[in-house]
Amino acid sequence: MSAATQDHYTPANMPDSRPEASYSINLTTGAHVRQACRYGVHTTTTAGLAKTFIQANLIILPSRYASDFRLLCARNPVPCPLIAESEEVGRWDAVKSWISGLNGHDVLGSVDIRRDAPKYMVYKDNKLLKSHCDDLTAEWTEDHVAFVIGCSFSFESALSEAALSPRHVIMNRTVPMYRTNIPLCPAGVFTGSTYVVSMRPYKKSDIENVRTITRSFAMTHGEPIAWSWDAIARLGIKDIDIPDWGTAPLAGDGGRFGALFGNDDDVPVFWGCGVTPQEAVMRADLKGTIMGHAPGHMLVLDCRDWDIVTKS
Amino acid sequence: MSAATQDHYTPANMPDSRPEASYSINLTTGAHVRQACRYGVHTTTTAGLAKTFIQANLIILPSRYASDFRLLCARNPVPCPLIAESEEVGRWDAVKSWISGLNGHDVLGSVDIRRDAPKYMVYKDNKLLKSHCDDLTAEWTEDHVAFVIGCSFSFESALSEAALSPRHVIMNRTVPMYRTNIPLCPAGVFTGSTYVVSMRPYKKSDIENVRTITRSFAMTHGEPIAWSWDAIARLGIKDIDIPDWGTAPLAGDGGRFGALFGNDDDVPVFWGCGVTPQEAVMRADLKGTIMGHAPGHMLVLDCRDWDIVTKS
Known part of the structure; x- marks a missing residue:
């Protein structure tokens, strides 16, 4: 294990077992940040964390809107660059990706999409239900699909x-x-x-x-x-x-x-x-529970900036 | 050989060997149309020919513009749907394709991109050089790349x-x-x-x-x-x-x-x-020889309408 990963969070060294003040927080990888979010250690914006690891927008929709949303991204790839989505309907623990050279595991290895961003937003029938909540475990259902979208x-x-x-x-x-x-x-x-x-x-x-x-x-x-x-x-x-x-x-x-x-x-x-697809979702006046990350509180991925650079 | 393909054109039954008036023309496949164009038998629009075979726009550029043009299509896939391109710089006889389930051979099997559309346009330093010419054999160089773009x-x-x-x-x-x-x-x-x-x-x-x-x-x-x-x-x-x-x-x-x-x-x-990418090319004021099909005189492919339908 390299020096950079020695501060890696595990449930064993989360706040329950050691006083928070004793932590030397060193969120140098996407996996670090996600685990720190998952266990409530990191709860603020992700700006500046885990440099060179890609930070992404998160949009979570009922499955009946998934194919239309996928098509929206395909037809508008510049404002809506779709990097990955739930491997199957209802899966919060694995994603698939069509990006050349990346599969779902390369994008997000160990993940709990419901908990791995620092803060979330929840909308019900197009009205804000929860702002900046810590996780989505109560709202996620077997009918939800998560979409991971690039940010600048x-x-x-x-x-x-x-x-x-x-x-x-x-x-x-x-x-x-x-x-x-x-x-x-x-x-x-x-x-x-x-x-x-x-x-x-x-x-x-x-x-x-x-x-x-x-x-x-x-x-x-x-x-x-x-x-x-x-x-x-x-x-x-x-x-x-x-x-x-x-x-x-x-x-x-x-x-x-x-x-x-x-x-x-x-x-x-x-x-x-990347606010474009969020706006498109709000404008579509969808029924049911829609979720996403809170602004600036991104999902940090395992892939790096250079993994998604296009060779011309 | 099915009845539908028995009128298939080959060099042996082209005008040189039989009087034109004796032909019973039956251009029922993309390969039929391309061969009929190649040997000067069909020289008018492709409207209504080879039903269900995909007809495509053709844009041919010097290689130094190829990566920018490919990116233009990737960023604007709705007006500029890139189906295939020359397998390598200079290749007029083979294309590659990234469309799911299709490779270059499925899109265009036996092809001479310089001769297989009924009529062509040629531009030199952004000025029209030839209008509705029969082929591009004089203008095609080892530095040219052909792009095949969907039409409605x-x-x-x-x-x-x-x-x-x-x-x-x-x-x-x-x-x-x-x-x-x-x-x-x-x-x-x-x-x-x-x-x-x-x-x-x-x-x-x-x-x-x-x-x-x-x-x-x-x-x-x-x-x-x-x-x-x-x-x-x-x-x-x-x-x-x-x-x-x-x-x-x-x-x-x-x-x-x-x-x-x-x-x-x-x-x-x-x-x-599909006129969109042609307009973009003209607007870019490119140097060198640019070529394309004449309006309505399309390149007819081997793939069928249903081959490029997206399953949602």
Whole structure:
């Protein structure tokens, strides 16, 4: 066992058996984070944990909506990159994946999807039932199917390595996200939805580098879908200062775009965002119990950033 | 050999050896049509030929653009469904395919991509060099890659079988096609392009049936992307009476929508269209020699409509 995995959590060293204050927490792998969440040791956001391990969005639906949701992802792979799903209806302990070179076990080995994210949201008949609850053991049924969807953390690491850290990362904020008027291709019950995008400002002269670096991350939104000031209107974003989720570019520092637009020649660069499929699910007004991770409280996988990079 | 294949073309019974007037042409399979095109026997549109055999769009690019084009299709699978591509750079005689259950040989067995469509278009440095030429033997180089892209003929047959024949089929016209303002997700050199859509009018009460029937044709655009009169404005279509390609809905019969909108409760239904990737290629202003089939003069494959239907 390597030094990096010696702090691995097991039920034996969870809070029940040792006082919490005595822990030296070292969540360096996806399996570490999942076990720490499973046993209530880690309960906050997953930002910065288990670097290079892929963090993912989680959407859990009644089985009758599964084929339509799968098709929604297939038809809209940029905002809805489906990495894996329950191996069978009702399975919370194993996933399957169609990603080239990965099978379900590579994506998620030992897992309890009901407990392995730090916090969850539960909706009943499209109304919020529980916010930021610790687990889904009471709500999960034999009829549920879990879907694991890529998020942009992976390419942010790659950008940072190329000295192109996104501004919100440097400033320790949440990336601003916006609803757009770009329609998703409908799929069955999922109609009338639009792209949600995340925004990172970059100098015009850096945009081709930023595109190239993020291009190969096909399972985590890939290259930007739009860039430039003109793009704001084209995407139907009403006010770039007022994101629908995340931290406003303006907040705190005064001056238009003071916080996230640091340079006069910065322009907004927009990527497909994993909030898109969540919005599509809410918009579809589904019956029954729908579940997902709480914002920022992701499911951390066993596969690494480089496992899902597309070779061109 | 079955009765249906006894009129199969071989070089021995081509025009050189027998007078053309003596032929009893019976192009019942993809291989028949391709051979008839290859030897100059069939030189007109492929509409109605070799029923249930998939007809496809053809785009041929210099190899340096191949990975970007492949990514464009992967990011925009609804308007750009990539069925197969040259097995290696420079290969005009074999394709590979990633479609589940199909390999290159199942898609196209014996093929000469340079000669097996009835008519071709050739562009040099983004300018039209040859229109409706018979073959590409002079232009094809060892650096070219051919891409085979689905078209909507397949689902039209399925609609007709369900007594939902598209109006333009009944009236023996070309489906009307429109540019939209819906952006494609960019990929490398392919930026700034938008969806092209085809339009078929249906009664409101038939739309859910039409959606269900076309949904499983994932490799030939699948279910509609928009429907209703409101959709015209949402897609940015300026005038439904003036398509950018195909036959105007109005033409011939007088009265607004007289020709293609037969009932008062008909509404326009829009699908992703295979002209989209052609438009994206033209918009990218590529250098070198680009080739494709001439409109309506498709490459007919060996696989059948039901081979590429998605099981849900």
